[in-house]
Amino acid sequence: MSILSADIQSQLAGQGIELPSWAFGNSGTRFRVWTTEGTPRDPFEKIADAAEVNRVTGLAPSVALHIPWDKVDDFGALRRHAEDLGVALGTINSNTFQDEDYKFGALTHEDDRIRRKAVDHHLECIDVMDATGSRDLKIWLAEGSNYPGQTDMRARQDRLNDSLRTIYERLTGDQRLVLEYKFFEPSFYHTDVPDWGTSYAQVATLGDRAMVCLDTGHHAPGTNIEFIVMQLLRLGKLGSFDFNSRFYADDDLIVGAADPFQLFRILVEVIRGGGLNNPDVAFMLDQCHNIEAKIPGQIRSVLNVQEMTARALLIDQPALQAAQSANDVLGAQAVFMDAFYTDVRPALAEWRASRGLPDDPMAAYAASGYQQKIEAERVGGTQAGWGA
Numbered sequence: 010m011s012i013l014s015a016d017i018q019s020q021l022a023g024q025g026i027e028l029p030s031w032a033f034g035n036s037g038t039r040f041r042v043w044t045t046e047g048t049p050r051d052p053f054e055k056i057a058d059a060a061e062v063n064r065v066t067g068l069a070p071s072v073a074l075h076i077p078w079d080k081v082d083d084f085g086a087l088r089r090h091a092e093d094l095g096v097a098l099g100t101i102n103s104n105t106f107q108d109e110d111y112k113f114g115a116l117t118h119e120d121d122r123i124r125r126k127a128v129d130h131h132l133e134c135i136d137v138m139d140a141t142g143s144r145d146l147k148i149w150l151a152e153g154s155n156y157p158g159q160t161d162m163r164a165r166q167d168r169l170n171d172s173l174r175t176i177y178e179r180l181t182g183d184q185r186l187v188l189e190y191k192f193f194e195p196s197f198y199h200t201d202v203p204d205w206g207t208s209y210a211q212v213a214t215l216g217d218r219a220m221v222c223l224d225t226g227h228h229a230p231g232t233n234i235e236f237i238v239m240q241l242l243r244l245g246k247l248g249s250f251d252f253n254s255r256f257y258a259d260d261d262l263i264v265g266a267a268d269p270f271q272l273f274r275i276l277v278e279v280i281r282g283g284g285l286n287n288p289d290v291a292f293m294l295d296q297c298h299n300i301e302a303k304i305p306g307q308i309r310s311v312l313n314v315q316e317m318t319a320r321a322l323l324i325d326q327p328a329l330q331a332a333q334s335a336n337d338v339l340g341a342q343a344v345f346m347d348a349f350y351t352d353v354r355p356a357l358a359e360w361r362a363s364r365g366l367p368d369d370p371m372a373a374y375a376a377s378g379y380q381q382k383i384e385a386e387r388v389g390g391t392q393a394g395w396g397a
């Protein structure tokens with residue numbers, strides 16, 4: 010008998026994690042961008058690689074795009090290409106951080122011409138969403154200042170609100186706006202959307218289809234991220250996750266690699282707050298694979314999320330609640346840790362095989378020949394990458 014009950018299995022079967030197109034491109038740090046053989050040369054090839062992750066895991070049904078990195082002439086054709094490969098196009102990420110005009114801000118800029126240009130970029134992103142069938146527009150702003158006194162922080166919040174309202178009003182149907190926060194970088198003194206409270210304060214004024222995006226790498230060290238997850242779910246404002254892991258700052262490493270226990274704790278609150286398999290909460294990765302192979306890096310990532318979800322679902326909830334109610338500190342902690350320490354990998358392998366998926370997706374990919382094929386086919390041309 011599997012340690013995964015029928016109920017747990019059905020919850021795992023509903024799980025879907027969106028992959029970022031940019032994870033398949035070359036990336037690096039400000040010191041160097043590394044190249045990898047077989048790296049996609051255009052968005053069509055990035056989607057093909059993402060579809061490969063889905064093929065061996067059954068866990069990655071959609072791909073997020075970044076505009077303009079993934080700009081193509083015909084988004085309808087990109088959509089059909091994705092659908093032919095069994096995946097959908099997902100969140101559209103805007104980009105106002107690589108244009109000379111945005112040195113001192115974009116949606117917060119003092120100069121109306123520049124602010125209008127940044128708003129217009131977002132309206133174009135919504136045009137893309139109309140063509141791709143995407144639901145979510147994700148906005149992360151690289152805006153702030155480096156020195157005290159450099160700028161009027163309050164006026165910038167007002168301009169930001171005005172810009173976001175114009176963008177929000179252009180959304181139709183079930184389209185949504187998700188506003189991502191990040192505590193620092195590229196600005197080092199103040200950031201215009203540094204924390205969940207600011208993101209919440211901004212989106213709460215817009216309407217029901219404006220939500221907060223929580224990127225796990227965007228907090229000060231030691232922050233209790235699962236508390237924020239709990240609070241945003243409680244408020245009905247957790248729109249999406251950008252999953253990754255970190256040792257120091259925004260490292261964008263493989264989710265669950267640096268701190269598996271933190272990922273477990275986050276997923277416990279997701280489940281507690283009704284966020285698992287809830288269409289209102291999008292699960293995405295936001296990672297870069299600087300030195301490791303990209304497709305296996307993404308396979309490992311979605312499997313890490315699945316493994317920690319299974320462990321979180323294994324918590325003996327009646328026992329936990331009884332211990333909590335009795336203020337049995339050590340008893341409650343023991344129930345929590347029992348689930349965390351349970352090795353679910355053999356049970357998950359068996360369950361995958363029972364659903365016609367490879368029991369070992371990493372091995373299945375390695376044996377598939379896909380890597381050799383793309384390395385042979387994709388020689389020459391410009392490799393797509395972060396910022397390309």
Ligand code: PSV
Pocket residue numbers: 031102149189191224251259295
């Ligand atoms: C910014 O650090 C961020 O997390 C945003 O989501 C961007 O869109 C993404 O990284 C780009 O890599």
Ligand code: MN
Pocket residue numbers: 149189224251295
């Ligand atoms: Mn992010």
Ligand code: MN
Pocket residue numbers: 224226227259295
């Ligand atoms: Mn980031």
